[in-house]
Amino acid sequence: MTRVVVADSLTKRFGSVLAVDGLSFVLEAGTITGFLGPNGAGKTTTLRMLLGLAAPTSGTALLFDRPYAELEDPALRIGAVLEATDFHPGRTGRDHLRMLGQAAGVPDSRVDEVLRLVELADAGRRRVKGYSLGMRQRLGLAAALLGEPDLLVLDEPANGLDPEGVRWLRDFLRAFASGDRTVLISSHVLAEVAQTVDQVLIISRGRLVVESSLEDLTSRVGGAVRVRSAQPERLVAALAHEELKAIASGDQALVVHGASSERVGEIAFAAGIPVHELVTEGSSLEEIFLELTAEGES
Amino acid sequence: MIRQVKAELLKVRSTRTTIGLLLGMIALILLFTLLTGLLATASSFAGAENQRQFFSLSDLAGVFSALAGVMLVASEYRYGTMRPTILFTPHRSQVLAAKTAAGALAGFAFGVVGAAIGWALGYTILTGRGITIVLSSGDISQLVLGGLASVALWGAIGIGLGAVIRNQVGGVITLLAWGFVVNPLLFGLLPSVGRFMPSYAGDALVGLTTNHLLSPTVGGIVLVGWTALLAAAGLALTAKRDVG
Numbered sequence: 310m311t312r313v314v315v316a317d318s319l320t321k322r323f324g325s326v327l328a329v330d331g332l333s334f335v336l337e338a339g340t341i342t343g344f345l346g347p348n349g350a351g352k353t354t355t356l357r358m359l360l361g362l363a364a365p366t367s368g369t370a371l372l373f374d375r376p377y378a379e380l381e382d383p384a385l386r387i388g389a390v391l392e393a394t395d396f397h398p399g400r401t402g403r404d405h406l407r408m409l410g411q412a413a414g415v416p417d418s419r420v421d422e423v424l425r426l427v428e429l430a431d432a433g434r435r436r437v438k439g440y441s442l443g444m445r446q447r448l449g450l451a452a453a454l455l456g457e458p459d460l461l462v463l464d465e466p467a468n469g470l471d472p473e474g475v476r477w478l479r480d481f482l483r484a485f486a487s488g489d490r491t492v493l494i495s496s497h498v499l500a501e502v503a504q505t506v507d508q509v510l511i512i513s514r515g516r517l518v519v520e521s522s523l524e525d526l527t528s529r530v531g532g533a534v535r536v537r538s539a540q541p542e543r544l545v546a547a548l549a550h551e552e553l554k555a556i557a558s559g560d561q562a563l564v565v566h567g568a569s570s571e572r573v574g575e576i577a578f579a580a581g582i583p584v585h586e587l588v589t590e591g592s593s594l595e596e597i598f599l600e601l602t603a604e605g606e607s
Numbered sequence: 608m609i610r611q612v613k614a615e616l617l618k619v620r621s622t623r624t625t626i627g628l629l630l631g632m633i634a635l636i637l638l639f640t641l642l643t644g645l646l647a648t649a650s651s652f653a654g655a656e657n658q659r660q661f662f663s664l665s666d667l668a669g670v671f672s673a674l675a676g677v678m679l680v681a682s683e684y685r686y687g688t689m690r691p692t693i694l695f696t697p698h699r700s701q702v703l704a705a706k707t708a709a710g711a712l713a714g715f716a717f718g719v720v721g722a723a724i725g726w727a728l729g730y731t732i733l734t735g736r737g738i739t740i741v742l743s744s745g746d747i748s749q750l751v752l753g754g755l756a757s758v759a760l761w762g763a764i765g766i767g768l769g770a771v772i773r774n775q776v777g778g779v780i781t782l783l784a785w786g787f788v789v790n791p792l793l794f795g796l797l798p799s800v801g802r803f804m805p806s807y808a809g810d811a812l813v814g815l816t817t818n819h820l821l822s823p824t825v826g827g828i829v830l831v832g833w834t835a836l837l838a839a840a841g842l843a844l845t846a847k848r849d850v851g
């Protein structure tokens with residue numbers, strides 16, 4: 310596998326604040342990685358070091374085997390968005406893309422192509438000050454895509470997007486990475502990226518606390534399943550028989566840890582207990598996340 | 608590098624800032640030329656030096672050209688576009704060099720517009736009042752070419768200043784204070800030092816012969832020196848510094 314990103318003991322100190330503390334990880338081609346951590350964990354600082362915007366206090370970051378700034382025309386290999394607001398409000402979206410594109414030798418035809426891709430073709434000739442937050446997010450993404458990159462690095466791309474926008478982004482990233490292309494997206498909400506990424510890097514206080522595939526992460530802590538039944542007492546007993554602990558959670562519902570929804574459903578079926586509702590709790594991932602990042606803090 | 612300069616020139620053209628500054632410059636040149644040309648006594652246009660003063664618009668055009676330069680850098684920090692700019696061109700020296708070139712080219716355009724308007728109007732008014740133009744063709748070409756060079760260099764100086772100060776308001780205030788307060792004060796109090804200030808080096812370059820001014824050649828060299836000094840300072844401050 311090609312190693313697209315290699316971070317080796319990346320460290321960044323701002324005065325007395327150790328923002329990133331000996332962070333090492335490798336991203337392989339074709340993966341979508343969620344870079345997670347609570348506010349202030351050091352995500353943005355790490356991405357800035359990867360992209361040559363900030364110099365590491367120590368350690369190295371290589372993209373395609375070289376420091377970002379030493380790549381020839383890096384924008385043709387790496388697309389990045391750090392802030393969704395990096396536009397001159399009085400410039401049109403299209404001119405914003407053209408001025409960036411010209412620096413990398415990208416023709417205007419590609420500018421129009423990416424505008425269509427992010428569904429901003431009609432808004433392209435309007436000044437950015439009239440854009441909604443979602444449109445700005447997509448314009449930022451369009452800039453990152455100008456050079457047809459093989460690696461996308463996005464800092465909190467879902468911030469401020471409505472559910473439809475989040476879904477659009479998810480589908481887009483999935484399609485983008487379907488070949489051999491690589492994505493690194495940061496977020497402080499695990500659930501936001503859980504349906505997009507294959508693996509996660511979780512940091513807390515500048516240190517890596519978890520590096521894992523999403524599946525492992527879910528199974529490792531044990532996902533919670535919420536099940537509602539007309540006979541909760543019988544279901545508790547049936548689950549206990551399988552050594553699963555169920556916790557009552559309001560109106561005839563139970564929360565079961567450490568089992569998949571399939572397993573809980575099968576147990577109920579075997580015991581002949583009708584089930585009215587059976588869901589994997591979305592928040593359980595969030596609980597994992599909070600638990601893990603709290604571990605990092607202790 | 609050509610690509611970067613093209614990109615910077617597009618930045619200059621694609622917001623209303625530059626056109627606003629250009630219109631401001633045109634308005635002030637019209638105002639200055641009309642007022643002075645129509646109201647000043649005929650005797651105040653007697654002699655070549657007086658006429659050179661009247662036709663020399665490089666100070667006025669230079670300020671606006673420098674403001675355009677300051678904005679080309681400072682607005683990138685103000686609106687965060689410096690981030691994508693550096694992502695697309697990670698060598699900061701290349702970004703600054705392209706900006707310096709674009710600032711000088713934009714400044715040159717300011718100079719051309721300013722000179723065309725100033726000369727056309729000034730010449731019409733003076734000849735209309737029956738005042739003979741006593742400038743030789745050498746005087747005139749020095750006024751025009753020296754003026755274009757100094758206005759272009761002011762654009763580049765604005766880039767350096769913007770790279771040092773990085774803040775729009777701070778950059779504009781510094782430029783105006785420097786050009787309109789510090790330079791004249793210094794020239795008035797200590798002409799032997801003040802004549803090395805860019806405003807007066809520019810006056811020397813266009814051929815003004817007021818007391819204490821440098822020779823045109825030295826004036827030109829000093830102006831280039833200021834451009835280089837500020838560009839170097841801007842680069843030193845930009846090269847290693849993290850981008851927010």
Ligand SMILES: Nc1ncnc2c1ncn2[C@@H]1O[C@H](COP(=O)(O)OP(=O)(O)OP(=O)(O)O)[C@@H](O)[C@H]1O
Pocket residue numbers: 323326327328346347348349350351352353354355497851
């Ligand atoms: N330029 C800077 N100067 C001083 N301290 C900084 C600077 N940039 C970041 N920090 C500090 O470094 C730490 C990590 O910040 P960073 O922005 O990388 O976190 P983050 O994980 O991106 O957080 P968020 O989710 O809020 O975006 C914080 O304590 C922050 O205050």
Ligand SMILES: [Mg+2]
Pocket residue numbers: 352353354464
């Ligand atoms: Mg951040």
